[in-house]
Amino acid sequence: MKRRDFLKATLGSTAATLCTVAEARPNLDPAPQAVGMLFDSTLCVGCKACVSKCKQVNDMPPVIDGDKQSWDSARDLSGDTLNVIKVYREGDAKTKDSETNGFCFEKRSCMHCVDPGCVSVCPCNAMRRDKLTGIVTHHADVCIGCRNCMVSCPYNVPQFEYNELFGQIQKCQMCNQAGVERIDKGQMTGCAEVCPTGSTLFGSREALLQEARRRMELKPGEIYNYPRGDVRNPYSYHEKPVPTYKQHIWGEKEAGGTNVLHISAVSFDKLGMPPLQERSSASIAETVQHSVYSYLALPALALAGLSYTVRKNIREEDNGGEQ
Amino acid sequence: MSNHQALGGRIFTGPFFVLLVIFVIGGVFMVERFTEGMGAVSNLNGGFAWGIWVVYDVMIGTAFSCGGYALAFMVYVFNKGQYHPLVRPAVLASLLGYALGGFGAFFDMGRFWQFYEIFIPGNWNFNSVMLEVGLCVTTYIVVLALEFAPALLEKLGLDSLLKALNKVLFLLIALGVLLPTMHQSSLGSLLIAMGHKVHPLWQSLHMQPLLALLTALIMGFSIVIFEASTSAVGFGRKSESPLLTKLGKVIIGLLVAFLLIRLIVLIVQGKLGLIFSFDFASMMFLLEMALFIIPVFILLSPVRRERGSQLLIAAMSMLMAGTLYRFSAFLFTFNPGPGYNYFPSVAEIMITLGIVALELMAYLVLVKILPVLHHEKHA
Numbered sequence: 001m002k003r004r005d006f007l008k009a010t011l012g013s014t015a016a017t018l019c020t021v022a023e024a025r026p027n028l029d030p031a032p033q034a035v036g037m038l039f040d041s042t043l044c045v046g047c048k049a050c051v052s053k054c055k056q057v058n059d060m061p062p063v064i065d066g067d068k069q070s071w072d073s074a075r076d077l078s079g080d081t082l083n084v085i086k087v088y089r090e091g092d093a094k095t096k097d098s099e100t101n102g103f104c105f106e107k108r109s110c111m112h113c114v115d116p117g118c119v120s121v122c123p124c125n126a127m128r129r130d131k132l133t134g135i136v137t138h139h140a141d142v143c144i145g146c147r148n149c150m151v152s153c154p155y156n157v158p159q160f161e162y163n164e165l166f167g168q169i170q171k172c173q174m175c176n177q178a179g180v181e182r183i184d185k186g187q188m189t190g191c192a193e194v195c196p197t198g199s200t201l202f203g204s205r206e207a208l209l210q211e212a213r214r215r216m217e218l219k220p221g222e223i224y225n226y227p228r229g230d231v232r233n234p235y236s237y238h239e240k241p242v243p244t245y246k247q248h249i250w251g252e253k254e255a256g257g258t259n260v261l262h263i264s265a266v267s268f269d270k271l272g273m274p275p276l277q278e279r280s281s282a283s284i285a286e287t288v289q290h291s292v293y294s295y296l297a298l299p300a301l302a303l304a305g306l307s308y309t310v311r312k313n314i315r316e317e318d319n320g321g322e323q
Numbered sequence: 324m325s326n327h328q329a330l331g332g333r334i335f336t337g338p339f340f341v342l343l344v345i346f347v348i349g350g351v352f353m354v355e356r357f358t359e360g361m362g363a364v365s366n367l368n369g370g371f372a373w374g375i376w377v378v379y380d381v382m383i384g385t386a387f388s389c390g391g392y393a394l395a396f397m398v399y400v401f402n403k404g405q406y407h408p409l410v411r412p413a414v415l416a417s418l419l420g421y422a423l424g425g426f427g428a429f430f431d432m433g434r435f436w437q438f439y440e441i442f443i444p445g446n447w448n449f450n451s452v453m454l455e456v457g458l459c460v461t462t463y464i465v466v467l468a469l470e471f472a473p474a475l476l477e478k479l480g481l482d483s484l485l486k487a488l489n490k491v492l493f494l495l496i497a498l499g500v501l502l503p504t505m506h507q508s509s510l511g512s513l514l515i516a517m518g519h520k521v522h523p524l525w526q527s528l529h530m531q532p533l534l535a536l537l538t539a540l541i542m543g544f545s546i547v548i549f550e551a552s553t554s555a556v557g558f559g560r561k562s563e564s565p566l567l568t569k570l571g572k573v574i575i576g577l578l579v580a581f582l583l584i585r586l587i588v589l590i591v592q593g594k595l596g597l598i599f600s601f602d603f604a605s606m607m608f609l610l611e612m613a614l615f616i617i618p619v620f621i622l623l624s625p626v627r628r629e630r631g632s633q634l635l636i637a638a639m640s641m642l643m644a645g646t647l648y649r650f651s652a653f654l655f656t657f658n659p660g661p662g663y664n665y666f667p668s669v670a671e672i673m674i675t676l677g678i679v680a681l682e683l684m685a686y687l688v689l690v691k692i693l694p695v696l697h698h699e700k701h702a
Contacts, residue, residue, distance in 0.1 A: 120448075121453055124448065145434035167433060168434065310497045
């Protein structure tokens with residue numbers, strides 16, 4: 001009898017919700033005026049001018065490894081390093097851009113996902129995607145430090161300052177955070193500005209994607225005029241024979257795409273890029289969450305059903321009803 | 324009026340002192356965490372941002388504290404009033420477990436001094452599973468405190484307050500069933516956004532909330548059996564065996580549902596081959612399966628089910644199974660990518676043990692001074 005009441009209430013509320021179930025949330029689209037960067041691994045010579053400029057713009061100290069005092073030795077992203085150049089080495093590491101017996105360089109910094117997991121999971125809206133530019137910024141003033149952004153970032157980009165008692169999350173904000181605002185002022189990112197080979201290019205996502213596609217079409221060995229700076233308005237060019245690119249523009253589609261694109265002659269799994277599907281994890285998580293919590297309808301109905309059932313059962317028990 | 328009584332007796336017993344020592348050691352590291360920072364005491368890093376503080380204290384600790392939830396379901400929703408004697412001790416254990424889970428979460432909070440930002444509606448991100456967990460767990464701690472309040476009010480003889488509370492008790496109990504359903508399933512949903520970092524054998528995507536909820540109920544019922552059996556032995560009280568036996572039958576359904584869903588997900592996702600790769604993850608998976616299957620065999624047999632010792636083995640197996648499921652998904656097989664490793668530091672372990680010791684001490688003291696356990700003659 002009571003069980004039937006409960007089942008009725010539950011089934012009723014479930015049916016009601018199923019009718020209003022949120023449709024699967026697809027991947028987000030790129031922001032209308034999305035800006036980003038294109039990193040061409042084959043152009044990078046590992047000079048780390050970008051690392052140094054990044055620290056200057058963000059006012060961060062160099063990381064010193066042992067007695068190599070002369071340069072920044074950061075090996076990975078941290079609370080003090082928002083951009084880092086890593087090296088790939090295989091075999092005797094003699095040939096640049098060769099997967100076997102070769103080496104190449106790879107940049108690690110925020111990819112500025114089109115559908116960012118960090119923004120989706122943050123309980124307090126401390127991670128934000130700019131509506132116009134798609135730049136993902138962090139706002140420590142409302143952050144509680146739960147670090148859900150860190151575990152949900154496919155690239156391990158957000159970094160917490162563990163070594164400080166009153167630390168905060170640090171990440172690349174594409175030089176557009178309050179107080180810097182290089183993009184809003186019409187400048188480009190620090191790392192793109194100082195890159196001597198145009199390995200890091202700044203520009204709109206659309207223009208960068210076009211440039212990347214153009215390079216995919218080039219024949220290995222032919223001479224190409226590589227731009228430096230902003231791909232839409234390069235400050236200079238240099239000529240260089242075209243390497244054998246992998247036919248893969250990282251960030252075109254991965255987990256909904258990224259505003260920072262990478263191309264390379266070494267496959268991305270060897271460069272430590274994560275195994276991602278085209279659908280973003282954020283879109284799946286939000287679909288599940290909104291199916292259950294849309295306008296709190298299901299919980300509210302469940303609470304009504306439960307209150308009714310519990311109240312009835314308590315009364316019967318108080319009246320010495322059946323056990 | 325109440326069928327509950329305080330146990331009485333000495334508070335400063337041997338076990339109490341052992342727990343006190345553990346708590347004091349943990350306490351030293353707790354002070355260090357809040358003076359030197361998290362980096363000084365923990366091995367957390369850029370890839371493993373969640374260590375044992377989150378995974379044990381919150382993900383697993385709260386599942387251990389689902390006794391109140393599981394029993395509220397039985398007693399008040401399915402109207403199985405005969406389980407009533409088990410409710411109050413279970414609610415106390417739940418209250419302590421959740422409160423200390425919240426305490427643990429505070430240790431882990433990188434920006435603890437502005438924890439209140441999550442309670443400011445203007446900040447809320449309704450896409451965030453963590454928001455649901457944070458708000459829901461906090462509310463549930465308050466609800467548990469109110470559910471347990473009658474024990475304190477009886478002791479203090481505050482009858483008018485007790486009457487007022489009894490009038491809204493139905494609402495509290497309804498919330499006590501709804502809220503854990505919400506946040507325990509959400510603890511599973513947290514894994515969805517973690518994507519490829521969660522090992523394929525544990526990345527069930529859409530099924531994460533359901534699997535998490537089932538483990539919460541399984542662990543909730545198991546902890547009731549475990550607590551009732553151990554307090555029968557430890558305090559020399561009469562066992563509630565017949566009741567526990569019936570509880571065992573309910574659990575079979577939950578176990579079978581969990582195992583079926585777990586396996587069907589792996590079949591649909593085409594991951595069955597991973598089970599037999601015999602690497603670390605596959606071993607953890609097989610161990611987890613064994614721990615879930617052993618209790619099914621014990622509980623299916625009417626003879627074994629009747630024996631307190633067998634029931635206790637089943638309960639412990641299920642507690643370990645649920646613990647392993649969550650540990651594996653969030654930590655053991657979690658893979659943020661090359662270059663990152665994590666093993667908890669001594670300080671992290673001692674802080675977690677200190678919190679558990681505090682919880683057990685509080686339970687031991689409170690059942691002695693407050694009317695929590697049921698009168699023997701009714702049992």
